[in-house]
């Protein structure tokens with residue numbers, strides 16, 4: 001369980017890095033009307049899905065997930081807010097990639113740009129950053 005939390009915690013930076021890189025690449029490929037694809041889009045989605053998988057395991061095991069403790073901000077955050085926002089972000093990223101795959105040129109990259117940017121913002125908001133006093137650290 002401890003190892004999983006550390007993996008989940010550290011993997012956030014991989015997910016964030018790949019998403020931010022994808023957004024920049026998508027913007028420049030959109031602007032230059034690039035007809036190609038980018039493997040970065042795929043890697044970002046895989047990293048996010050890996051995070052989802054670990055998250056689902058943590059959800060089933062974590063003492064911070066407890067539906068009878070909704071009056072407490074920390075329990076509510078992990079039981080409801082973190083989970084729901086991350087699930088929505090995952091759906092957005094997956095939809096972006098699936099839609100983009102069927103498109104070409106500027107349309108493909110614009111689709112990735114919009115969906116990945118939205119997903120990225122949701123993830124940034126739903127991460128228990130240390131300054132939010134939710135008992136989680138930087139790593």
Ligand code: HEM
Pocket residue numbers: 005008009011012015048051052054055056058059062063064065078082083086087123127128135136137138139
């Ligand atoms: C990209 C998506 C996600 C990111 C970046 C992310 C990030 C994090 C971070 C940074 C922590 C704090 C770890 C620590 O204490 O140091 C955490 C905890 C947790 N996450 Fe996620 N998460 C994601 C998706 C999910 C999903 C989809 C679920 C559930 C289905 C989930 C369930 C949990 C749970 C239950 C904890 C608390 C674990 C504990 O300390 O007992 N996460 N997450």
